[in-house]
Each structure stands twice: as structure tokens, then as C-alpha cells.
Amino acid sequence: MRLHRNARPPRPRGAAVVVLFVVLGAIAACGGGGDDGRELHFLFWRQHQPEPLERAIQAFEAAHPDVTVVRHIGSENVSDYYRELTTKLRNQDPDVDVFFMDVIWPAEFAARGYLAPLDDRVGAAGRDAFFPAPIRANTVDGTLYGLPFSIDVGLLYYRTDLLEAHGFQAPETWDELLAQADAILAARPDADLYGYAGQFDRYEGLICNVLELLAARSGSLVGPDGRPQVDTPEVAATLRWIRDELIHNPAVPRRASDYLLTAKEQESRDMFLRGDAIFLREWPEAWKIVNDSARSAVAGRVAMAPLPAFPGGAPAGTLGGWQLGLAAHSPRQDLAWTFVEHLTSHDVQARLAIERAQAMARLSIYDDADVLDAMPHFGRPGPWGRPLEDAAMAAVPRPRSVRYNALSERLQRCFHEAIRLPDSDIPALLRDCAAQVAELGDGTTGAP
């Protein structure tokens, strides 16, 4: 710099700057393709298997040669992704036109004005093409704010070899599940085997696990007034069952390891993959992993069923899954909508279902011959009919709240303390939790 300044008079330098601007302008013009509406910014979380989604995006670009989809890859950790996404939406970042959101977020995002309404784009027939539970989750005060991409639901995976050795079928009630586990464990006194593996660490998954056990005895976290309710006999009975029957039962300590109190999906799944658990509660995408012989010692000896019920209740799995939302601040909503239509079309959804072994949200793929060929469990007839579709149809949503994260944090703390130690004071914990939830007040609207 200094050399140049000394060596040259200032005039040519000024000219150089002018030339530079002209060149930069030309480059910018080329880069924009002469039309600034043809770049689409898609924010999604880092995929475990990135290729299927990448191929779906490429197919869109192939069909729209003038469009470049700019991939913004967020964290694979849901809380981190939430932070990245909400920061961008709050700041009206131009780097996000269309994005993935968790099924529990639309209520908050709609209240914050982050989401473009989709009512003008999706009619009644459009809504009916998807599982009803996620469509309800995306509908806030009668307005549709997102389109379901994939659906998650809590499922029961079980070891067919162990159950068949005792002549057992997939359990239809939780009592039956415990009885089967006890019988199998009694026949293998020194094996490194536990009955049940689920997710009971203090995190969002704990809410999912508790909610489906609660719903299986016809309980709910939402009261008749539409507000969240915690201090009910059903919630207390559910927590007591987890604590006394499942985790801290001195008479049958191997029904479930207390390790589950620190287990998320991966930790519980690892036990099952090693062959150390008879039953596993997991999401649909675990199917591919438990049947991958490179990673799983039990590949080919696993089946899935809807989670069991308690007497008088119905089988229930918690609803999860990913939705596609349009950023309200995006100037490219029409283009973004074309992209959403593409990702939720039958062909793309069918291909994603096959390649990711993931339950997709569009109903028609569950009758697609190619999907059923590759993923027989998506529709396999048996005692449960079509286990995945049946479970997804009956999926139980988590409470809807503008302050869902705050509500969930209070519930996680209370539920975990209730089941962590065998002598917890469940009524006192529930009273304290109910008071905290009530204090969240105005932001919590309830009704799912």
C-alpha cells in the first residue's frame, strides 16, 4: 500500500477505483442473473443423511433452471437450531425465505409474526392430503401457517426373537409389556438385558415420553378450559408408574435401567442396538438404524407397533415432525411456496420416505407401491394393521402455547425430579409446577 502511494501520483489510483467499481458492478449483475427474485434461501437443520434432501433440492433446481436454492444448514441440535432460526426471523434476515420448523413452534412463531399465512394457497383438499395431527399443529386461530413435511410419532420397537421364544405378541397394554419383560428376564437371569428403554433425561424428549404414557390412560396436559394442567390425578399416576413400576422397582430392577434418567434418543437406542433391551420407545426414523447390520446387533430381529395403552385408554404416541414455513418478511414468498409444494409433493415425499426410511407427512405415499416395497413396515398387515400409519393417525400433540419452551422447561424440571429418586414427593412437585405454569400466564393459550 505504502509503496504504491509513494510510487504513484493519486490520479491513477482514483481511476483504478472507478474501474474496480465497474467490474464489481458487472460481477454483481452476472451473479444475480439479472433478476434478484431467482435466489431462494432455505434454512434447515443438519441432516443425519444429507443426500436424500439434497437430491430433492436438486430436482427442484432442475425443474426451475433459473432458480438457485441457497442452502443454509443449521445445527443438528434442535435447541441450537431453534436459536439460529429465531435469531434470523427476529432480525428479518434476508438469508431465510423458507425453513424447517418443529411441530411445537408454529403457535409461538405465528404470535411473533414470523410466519406467512397459507390459507390462500392451501384449500380444504390440500389440508386433507396430510396427516390431520400436524395440520392441526400448523393451524393457529383457524389460520394455516405451515405445511407438514415429515411426521414423527412415538413407536414401540421390540425384539421379535425374544418375544417369539416365549410365544408373545406385541403387547397391547403396558401391564402386558411389563409382564412380558419380567418373563423374558426371568428366563435369562445373568444376561446383560433390560426390559424397556425410553428417554427420561431432562429435555424435550421427557415431555414426549410422559405425554404418551399419560394419554394412554386418557389423561391430558390440557384442561377443559384449554389451559395447560399439571396437577391432576392422571399426571401423578403416570409419574408414579414410571418411578415405581418401571425405573425404581426393587423387586424387578431389570425392567428398566436408571440410566434412562440420563438417556436421550441415542443413549436409549444404543442399549437396544447392543441387544441389551427387549423394548425400545423411539421415533420412526430409528427403523433404518436398528435394522442396519453394520450398526445394530439385532438387525432383522426387530418389529414395530404402536405404543401400548393402559386399561381403559387407547394406544398413544407423541406427535413430532418437521414443518415447512414461509418467512413473513420474505419478498420471495411465491417462489418459496413453489419450493414447499415441491418438497411436499407425492413424488418427492415417496422418494424421501424410501431413501430416509422416514415417515413423511403426505398420506398418499402410504398407498404407493414403491414405498411399500421398500418400506414394508409402512403398511405391513399384521395384528396392528399398518403400525406406522395407525400410530401417526392417533398421534398426541403436545400442549399448544405461545410460550411452549417456557412451559416445557417447567414440566421437564418437575417430571424429572418426580421420577429421578424413588422417594420423590410427587404431589408437592406437581403443586409447585402448577403454580409455575400458572405464572407463565398470558402467553399460554392451551388447546392443541
Place this chain on the structure above:
Amino acid sequence: MARPGRRRRRAPAVALVGPAVVVLALLAVVPIAGAMWTSLHHDLGLGDRRFVGIDNYGALAGDSAARGALVFTLIFVGVSVPLELGLGFGMALLMHRALAARGALRALLLVPWAIPTVVTSWMWLYIFDGDRGILNYLIFGANTQDYVTFLRHTWLARGAVIVADVWKTTPFVALLILAGLQSIPREVYEAARVDGASRLRQFVSITLPLVRPAVLVALLFRTIDAFRVFDLVYVMTSGRAGTSVLQYLGYQRLINESDYGMGSALAVVVFLLIGVVSVFYVRFVGAALVRGEGRA
């Protein structure tokens, strides 16, 4: 006669100090004042910002989660800092003695300190893992049925977080104290030996007083740092089993729940706690420091 001269000298002084003051004000004072102001509001980012006075602080006082986080924060500071100082002092003395491979030792010692805290946290999480953790293996061997889920028990989980912190930051304390030890002139010890002072006498009368400034600096740094503990809890326990700390709770309220008022109130509480401790150190310990130097 002297006045104009002094004024002429003061002008450049203001010009020289001014920018630093402005930068400090922009980087520190403005954000801190902003957080304090926000902490007096109800603000969920829903366009509902309103002034509520000290209601947030009142709510915190009545919140069992905040009280629990305060308790473990104080336990964490109260246990980890003395442990780190004690162990760090011992390590510094050993390294001071070791003449042969002191350079290599010092480099080795720096390894835990150089590892990012998040990585340290993951490492200790795996060590304490209740399913296939190495600590369980060392205690129970192949008897996996006996394995303990350390991180679900209140005091074992708290202990695990403290152990991880001690492992990581003791080297930092040791290096600070080692530098203090090495700054003590050898002649002082030689004079003491000539006077017939025993080893113990030398340690009590020479080493301890002269290394005190270094120890106090380490104490100040470690105490302030310990109040701000976050990563270890975030990774190792997510606040379960009585291991939530104020900074972790503040993160939950501010980032996860968009509760800007409450999150700011928690940040201000941590700030005030650290402020009280710092003022205490500067007033009492700092004064002792100056007196100690005067005597030396």
C-alpha cells in the same frame, strides 16, 4: 505561572484517555446499563414490553428454580475454587522443585487448560457415563449390572461437574502461582539458610508471604470465573439433579424462552454477585496486597 502549563498538559491527557473511556463506555457500561434497564421490564418479545419495577427480582426470589440455581452456584464456587487453589499450589511447588524437565512439565500441564471447555465437558460426560463410562469400568469391571448412573444422583452429579472444573482450571492456578514462586529471589533463601532457618520456617516465612500476590490474583480470577460457570452444566447435566446454575437458568430464560426481562434479571444477579466479590477482594485483599508489597 504554573496554571497555564498544567492546563496545557491536561488537554493532551484528556485526548489520550478519552478514546479509551468512550470505548469502555460503549463496550461495557452501555450494555450493562441496558441489561439492568431491561431487567425492570416484562418483555417476551411479543410487543408486550412494559415497565414492572423490581417485579422480576421478586419473582426470582420466589422461584424454586432460581433458588436452586443460586444454591448450586454458591456450592460450586465455594468448593471448586479452594480445591483449585490448594491443588494448584501443590502442583506449582512440585514444578518449582523439578529442575530436570520443568519446561516439558509446564507444557504438559497446560493441556487441560488449552482444551475448549465444551470438549472437556464431553470428555467428563463420557467418563461419568452410567451405561459404558470408563469410571464405572474402573470400579466395577465387567459387572455392568452394578454400574452406577452417577449423573442422576444430586451429589454425585454436582461432584462430577466440580471435578471436571477442577481438572480443567487447576493448571491455570498452578501456572500463576509458579510464576509467583519463580519471582522470589534465591538470595532470600540463601540468607535464611545462613541464618539456620529450617525448610518449614523458610516456607512459612518466605515462600508464603512472597507468593501471596500471585495466589490472590489466582483467587480473584477463579472466583469470578466460577460464578460464570455455564458450559460444564450445559453439556454434562443440562441442569438435572440439582446442578442448574444461575448462568444456565439465565440462558434458558433469555434464549430458549425469549423472556428478556427475567433473563436480564438473572444476568444482573450474577453481575452483582461478581461485583460484590470483586469489591471485597479489591478493598480487603488488594489492601493486604499493597501492605504485603510494602513489607517486601
